Amino acid sequence: MEKQIIELIQAEIDGENSPENSKKVELILKSDDEARSLYSDLLEISKKMQELKSEIELPKGISMHVSKEIAKKSKIKEAKQSKIHKTKKEEQMPESKLFSGRTAAILAAAAVVIIVVIFSTDFPQPEQNDVAGTIGTDGVEQAQRYRGTQITDADVSLDSEETQQILQSDDFQRLVESGELKAIATNQTFSNLIASPEFNKLFASPGFYKLVASPAFNKLVASPDFNKLFASSEFNQLLASPDFNKLVASPDFNKLFASPEFNQLLASSDFAKLVASPDFSQLMASSDFNKLTASADFQKLVASPNFSQLAASPEFNQLMASPDFSQLMANPTFKQLVASPEFNKLLASPDFSQLVASADFSKLMASPHFSQLMASPDFSQLMASPNFNQLVASADFAKLMASSDFSQLMASSDFSQLVASPDFSQLMASADFAKLMASSDFSQLMASSDFSQLVASPAFNQLLASPDFSKLMATPDFHQLVASPDFK
């Protein structure tokens, strides 16, 4: 018998034939005895199999047994991994359990927020330097800001062994009892954020976990500089400002964050050295510098297309000699800036001169990572985006930059160590992080007053500074809890 006929007959038995092929089979069976015999036998086998199938009865209790076993194993797993008090008491009081989960998420979200804040703060500084014509200064400022962002990530990590310790600590209890935490826990924006796939993805990403567990991060979180900044009114005002939130939500900002050039620069030792240098800290803390950043002239220049062009040019390191620079020089906006008293004050300040003359600064300028970042289209796009420029021009931003808390944090060795760690670079480069930053839930939370109040509350800051918190952040249980549907 032809193979084609066999296939058609078999497909007819199995219900795989098209109506056309079924008609073909009908015709074949009418005229071909052998084909008819095969069809009849295959059909009978099929019927027998069907009968046999119906003879099999599913025994009772399979699903119940599996469900019970899995519940048991889940409990054992939980007990082993986290030692979190998910005991009878919690099962009887689901609200209490939920609250614990929310508390953990709040802390995690707060950590992410801090990172973003510092990160975005760093961005504006480099622009300012560029405007002044001192390329080096710009680079330095950028670096510092990015480092700040890293710190926040670290806050999120917990260690399973210490989970109980933190939950039972006075700091934690104080935070739980504080009005600020309760307000944020019932805040819809916050609920949206922690339920968003972006937040959960970031939280579950190995890069985030690694960073939070790194000693550099935990050291920074525990440092008094960090906690002072966190509690400062300047920091919290910036967090709540619409400019900041617009910037964080902008695609330009997120693109730059995810660009390899940016992450390469962050991971370079040159960058770390520069940020750790006292020259850099001094400049950051100087009032001249902050005045310049806040000036309208500066903002105009940064927003001009000439400036963006310049920032994107590969000759950025040789700025003075490049044709792009000449173009900028001829621009009326630039001329205005150069003529402004703020700019001239900065140029004349000893802090500025010291920074430019420092070996760290020169090294950073000469590093290929820095050039790559400057030449990347992501960087130019961010520089030219209105969101970015609005933030830099805002009074909140200027206040934060001028605060001594911020300068102290920037100058701390803990901060430098964190920024130089590969964990931080990895997290910054992850798509999960970029997605979270771009999500509307995140922006909404950042803008909510509940969140700002919580972040500024003494109870929250005390908890952040406690060593128990750092340990808790490194535990896998904490991550599991936040990722669980119950938590959402």
Place this chain on the structure above:
Amino acid sequence: MVGASDKELVDLCLQGNNKAFDVLVDRYQMPMYRVALLIVKNPEEAKDVTQNGFIKSWEKLRSFNPDYKFYSWLYRIITNEALNRVRGRDNLESISSQRSNEGTPFQQMIKKEENRQLYQAIEDLPAEFRSVIYLRHFEELSYKEIAEILDIRESLVKSRLYGARLKLRESLLIDR
């Protein structure tokens, strides 16, 4: 949750939602029990294999590749579990029909004997034939789905199916 896709349920399980796994068990316990029974031939043991297979799949869920079908992955776990049970066993118990209690005692006896013969015929098939016969007739899967589960070409599914049927025809129908 009952209407959720396998992939969605697996995702929920991975997030710690055990109720989602209960739905997967409800969805696949019958086909998995059948394949276990076909291999171990003892209802009690098949039940045991099915339960253990599900628990193992829950434990290994993180290794599941969502590019593949959950059913295919589970099928492999259950068949391996069942094969481990029968490996090294000298005397295979014959599977006894569970429902052949309709009609007269004589009819019941005939039915039981027919089923025994059919099981024996399936058992005598080469392993690659047996699996396509099982998936086609017991699980009523299409050629495409069988190909996916066994990770073979659709044309090979057809040829194996035909080969298996010819053998069954020979064993069951040739001497009528």
